Structure formats: structure tokens, C-alpha cells
Amino acid sequence: MNFQELVKLSILKRLRDNIVSNDLAVYAFTNENINDYLNKLKKDKIDKVLTVLASGDHLYNLALIKPPLVDLVDINPLTEYYALGFKKALFKMCDYGEYIEAIYYLFKSDNYDIDIEKKFWEKLFNLIEEKYQPFFRDIITFYFKMQKIYKRKIRLMQILTKDYYYNEEALRLYNGYMMSEENYEKLKEFLDIVKVSFNKQNIFLEDKKDYYDLIMASNVLDYVIKREFNMDSLYSLYRSLRNSLKGDGIIMAHYIYSFLDKKTLSYKSYPIPSTDILERELKREELIWTDNYKGDKDAVLVLRKY
Numbered sequence: 658m659n660f661q662e663l664v665k666l667s668i669l670k671r672l673r674d675n676i677v678s679n680d681l682a683v684y685a686f687t688n689e690n691i692n693d694y695l696n697k698l699k700k701d702k703i704d705k706v707l708t709v710l711a712s713g714d715h716l717y718n719l720a721l722i723k724p725p726l727v728d729l730v731d732i733n734p735l736t737e738y739y740a741l742g743f744k745k746a747l748f749k750m751c752d753y754g755e756y757i758e759a760i761y762y763l764f765k766s767d768n769y770d771i772d773i774e775k776k777f778w779e780k781l782f783n784l785i786e787e788k789y790q791p792f793f794r795d796i797i798t799f800y801f802k803m804q805k806i807y808k809r810k811i812r813l814m815q816i817l818t819k820d821y822y823y824n825e826e827a828l829r830l831y832n833g834y835m836m837s838e839e840n841y842e843k844l845k846e847f848l849d850i851v852k853v854s855f856n857k858q859n860i861f862l863e864d865k866k867d868y869y870d871l872i873m874a875s876n877v878l879d880y881v882i883k884r885e886f887n888m889d890s891l892y893s894l895y896r897s898l899r900n901s902l903k904g905d906g907i908i909m910a911h912y913i914y915s916f917l918d919k920k921t922l923s924y925k926s927y928p929i930p931s932t933d934i935l936e937r938e939l940k941r942e943e944l945i946w947t948d949n950y951k952g953d954k955d956a957v958l959v960l961r962k963y
């Protein structure tokens with residue numbers, strides 16, 4: 658079964674049996690305070706970035722730094738269609754206020770009307786980059802055909818994503834481009850000038866063709882099997898990425914949610930789930946601290962070449 662058929666199958670399962678398929682689903686939005694940790698980077702110049710694509714928000718938050726070249730990778734091929742096809746077209750279609758309204762409509766509102774959703778896709782379709790249009794034409798047609806039969810109050814993008822990360826307060830805090838109209842306009846300008854390439858790849862395995870100022874891989878450790886994993890194993894896992902850094906380049910290596918619980922002022926004893934790495938070991942490493950929308954402190958582990 659090819660990728661497109663798998664996507665159709667997950668649509669069918671959701672509409673027919675209400676089974677949520679997580680195999681391919683993409684995070685609709687980031688759940689990391691990317692805006693804040695990028696602001697805290699102590700680096701004058703960032704020309705070349707490698708990032709996991711995921712929801713696309715790592716890429717889109719780079720709009721305020723404006724690197725001219727960004728290489729994107731993800732093991733999930735749907736991220737390319739979601740972030741570079743759908744999400745980019747949505748930015749093109751909407752001004753700031755419309756974007757906020759559109760994502761509320763698409764991911765949160767209970768008000769479901771199939772004709773409104775059809776009109777939305779008719780408008781968006783022509784703004785989707787040509788290379789992604791055949792995929793979307795096929796998927797949209799299939800979805801509306803199935804909706805005629807199953808009539809479920811669920812939108813296409815809620816089936817294709819893990820939409821439960823929609824939280825307007827968090828999204829505004831975590832995404833620089835959502836903080837103000839001015840920043841949103843900067844994102845639109847950035848989209849027209851940045852050169853991106855996408856490869857379906859495991860970021861740890863493939864040889865990199867380039868050297869980077871910044872590598873954003875803060876969201877991949879959860880996917881690694883980590884039995885008896887310690888600080889040494891972590892350094893060796895990231896060895897090939899460290900070799901792909903420019904001399905003063907940095908890696909955003911892992912995002913730690915609620916490392917410090919502000920209410921109890923206690924740290925997580927094992928900040929990286931399923932590893933043996935202790936709080937005190939991690940606190941010896943370079944960390945960028947940031948706030949999360951719950952009021953706790955998150956942190957990003959930073960690794961360098963040397």
C-alpha cells in the first residue's frame with residue numbers, strides 16, 4: 658500500500674469507525690516554546706539551518722531570524738504535505754486575523770458545516786504549491802465522497818493531524834509569527850525568500866551534505882528506543898549531527914516539558930522519559946530555560962560541536 662492509500666485508509670477508519678490512526682498523523686502545531694528559545698540563542702548569524710519538519714512551526718518561527726537556507730527532514734512523509742502544502746497555503750490566503758480565525762475553525766470549532774468546509778478547500782486549493790496539488794485533489798475528493806456517506810462532524814485536517822494541541826494561548830506564546838500582525842507579515846515575507854528542501858529521512862542516520870549553524874532536533878528523542886540510556890549514549894546518538902555543525906554551530910537536542918514545576922519548585926527526577934539520565938546530570942549540561950503556558954519551566958538541551 659502506498660503512502661496516499663494509507664492516508665485514505667486513515668480517513669476512512671476515522672469516518673467509518675471513529676478510529677484515530679496515529680501512524681501518519683502530524684502534530685498540527687508545535688508544543689514547544691520555539692519563539693522564546695530562538696530569541697535566547699546567543700548567535701549573531703544564522704545562515705544555514707537543518708530542522709525536523711513536524712508541524713512546520715520550527716521552520717515558520719525562523720521567519721524572525723531569516724536564515725536564507727533551511728533543510729528539512731522528517732520520517733513522516735505527511736509532514737511535507739501538511740506543513741509545506743497546506744499550512745503554507747493557509748498563510749498565503751490569510752492575513753493575521755483571518756489566520757487566527759481559520760485555525761480556530763479548522764481545529765477547534767464545534768460548528769460543522771460540510772458546505773463551508775468545501776468552500777474553504779476550493780479557496781485554498783489554488784494557493785497550494787503545484788507539486789502538492791495532485792495529492793490534495795485526490796485526498797479532498799475522497800474525504801468529501803466518504804463524508805456524504807458517514808456525515809461525521811470532523812474536518813479533514815482534524816483527521817490528518819493530532820489537532821488536540823490546539824490551544825490559542827499556547828500557540829500565541831510559542832510561535833513568534835502569531836504574536837503580532839507585524840511578525841505575521843515578516844513570516845509572509847520570509848516564505849517568499851527562504852530556500853527550503855525536504856527529505857524523508859531519519860535525522861540521526863543519513864549523512865549530511867552540509868554544515869549548519871543551527872540544527873533543530875528537539876522533538877525526536879521520544880522516538881528513539883532508550884533502554885539504559887545515559888548521557889554518554891545521548892552524546893553518541895548525536896555524534897553525526899555534531900559533526901555536521903559549523904565550528905560555532907549548535908543543536909537544539911531535546912525539549913524537556915515542565916522540567917521545573919513552579920508550584921512545588923521541584924525538578925523532574927528523570928527529565929528525559931525512559932532514560933536513566935538524572936536531573937542533576939542534565940542540569941550540568943547547557944540548557945536554555947523557557948516558560949510554558951501552564952506557568953512551569955521547560956528547558957532545551959543544547960549540544961555543540963566541541
Ligand SMILES: C[S@@+](CC[C@H](N)C(=O)[O-])C[C@H]1O[C@@H](n2cnc3c(N)ncnc32)[C@H](O)[C@@H]1O
Nearest residue numbers: 684687688689711731732733859860876877880
Ligand atoms: C513529537 S513530533 C513533533 C512535536 C514537537 N514537539 C513539535 O513541537 O513540533 C516529532 C516529529 O519528529 C519526527 N521524527 C521523529 N524521529 C525522527 C527522526 N529520527 N528523524 C526525522 N524525523 C523524526 C516525527 O515524524 C514527528 O514529525
